[in-house]
Amino acid sequence: MASLRENSSHEHTGKLYISNPSPISFVNINFAYPSRSGILAVRDFNLSIPANSCTTIVGHSGSGKSTLVSLLTRLYALPQSDSLIPCISMAGLDIGQLDIQRLRSLIAVVPQQPALFPDTIAANIAYGLDSLSPFHTAENIRSTAKAVGIDDFISSLPEGYSTIVGDGGFSLSGGQTQLLTIARALVRQPRILVLDEVTSSLDAASAGIVRQTVRKLVAERRGLTVIIISHSREMMDIADKVVVMEQGAIVEEGSYSGLMQREGGSLRRLVDDAKGN
Template identity: 45%
Template sequence: MGDLLLRATGDANMMRDMLVDTVVMISKEMLVIVVMVGIMAYMDWRLTMVSLAILPLLAVAMFQMSARLRAAVRKHRSKEGRMAMLIGSMLQGIAVIQVFGREEYEDERFGAYNRQDLKQGLKTVRLEANLERMAELVIAVGTAGVLWFGVRRVLAGVLTPGDLIVFTHYLRGMYKPLRRISWVTVRLSKATIAAERVFAVLHADDRIKVRKDARPAPRFRGRIHFKHVSFSYRPGLRVLEDITFTVKPGQTVAIVGANGAGKSTLCGLLPRLYDPDEGSITIDGEKISHFTLESLREQIAVVMQHPMLFPGTIRENIAYGKLDATEEEIVTAAKRAGIHDFVSSLPAGYDTPVGERGETLSGGQRQKIAIARAVIKDPAILILDEPTAELDATSAALVNRTLREVAAGKTTLRVGHRLSELKDADLIVVLEAGRITQMGTHEQLVRMPGWYRKVYELQGGAVPPLAEASGDEDEAALGLAGAAENEGCELAAASGSSPRGEGGGS
């Protein structure tokens, strides 16, 4: 993050200097050189050719030194990026540093990074000085050559001493811009590396490829179907493997599993934070890749485990879900999220600043503002990614009650670890190592051997005796039910059954 901020600020400023100051300066100096060369050629074209003979030598010297300088600047900016990253991580983790008593350790680590940065910076400065000295040396050789050849022409009677003095005056006027151009070369070398670093970010491959014929999404009913979906962040390391299940409109589906099982990644595929490597995801029978990203995401709201609030007021954070929201809509969303009474009790009400990342609020308050931000969108689909993971029991109970109210009538995917909070879901999907190993209702899964029953019992839940194996129950619990594969059967079942019945059937 620190390196990205450096690229967005320091490197971008260098590019600005290159595009504005440097271009203007070079244009001006080149104009001066052309004028001076014209006057000198009018006075004596032979002396002018001698004065210009150093240009190829100067160009070669500047090219070679510039290449070395760019390499040094590239290393220097990289080390500065590491410094920025270290400072950022230290500021974010200052409480951890203090608790573990690692102030001296971090001071030494920062000092080591700083010394490396200083060493590389000095190397860069030396190369800059060498480039300027090289330019001065070449210009001195050119001046000496002009004086030697000019004196000989004076002795031969071709020029007068006064002509030579005037010529050398113009010669100084021509070489002075060359000195400035050599100095500009240093800035160009730095700006070139800055441009490399900025464009490396801008030209990074988009994870999401938007179709040219993508169209705005209609209002969703909320029927979601994952069909043989597989995904990997890196080639050969599958995070999700052959995921297939269906969510009916208005259903709540819980996605459970151990840490690293792929739960959050699975939810991230729906708003197209990533695209699957294989398989397809449809909403109301249409592939989500057929819709524009904006129209797709406009109908999906997400409440995350770590609620991200932006610097500003409570009103601005709630309205972030709908930028043109009216005051009435903001208040209504806050009431539905159960945060209105608290906000009203504040001296500044909805104009109360929340601080950076909402640091002036408690965890439950931040989460409820995040819920209000999601509610104000009036989404067709709601994704709840471990919304109570960092809350105490009381706050979690209050948030759960709020979530049940706001999720009513909406298709909801909820990720969680506290199975007691999820047992009322219409369908529970168990992920293990990126695969669906169980799928069914709480009543079905708790009577089947497997991850769900084991973890539910470990969390203090009362488990009934294991059910005798039956074909239908095995299919539901193992996620192999034909309904998850057959679109036609699912639609037929949806036409005559309740959401809860749909989730539990096979």
């Protein structure tokens, strides 16, 4: 069994570099936040995520979904395994052995609440990239915007990619802002894309546009392993596999259509609860 041991220097561990982080494997993980050491946020957790796949993780708030992202990106000290099998691995390697900056460069996380900065659209997409990075080019910025379906809109603006947005600049809709945030994640060409409740704060029309973009990205694959955290039935249906969590543990997993056919199943109850709200 794996449990968490706090290690304040975990940011400085790991030296290995990898280019392909898949498959991803979680094995027998039990995790409690340091501030709530007596309460497990994730328990007895086992999950394999194949390369070039799409997995949607669902569950009520507090079920442990976002905690997994924090562990995957090593925001907390890693669980210590009592066996030779690493608790969290990428391409068969313990992620604790990976250079942490390299690890995080392979993963892009799109948050629930997108944020734009008072700068140009191009600068917002390229935010966080070193100016000398091979990804920091006008060509890559535009090709990424095309991939998420927002290039036509940007090009229609009088100043195009030089349009100032954010505080005091041109105002974008919620859906347009989220698409720019997805472009910001993809411009660095990650191998793992995490979408954390990306449609939950949008109106129905904007959410539909974002879902259409995500569906297109998943269909094209683009060498991405996609992890979606969502309550949206449409986002569940996009995935190859749906994982249902309750109180930090997996209670059900399978295809969306297969799980929805289970009488009294956890996913059906979750969906029915959402309908009732």
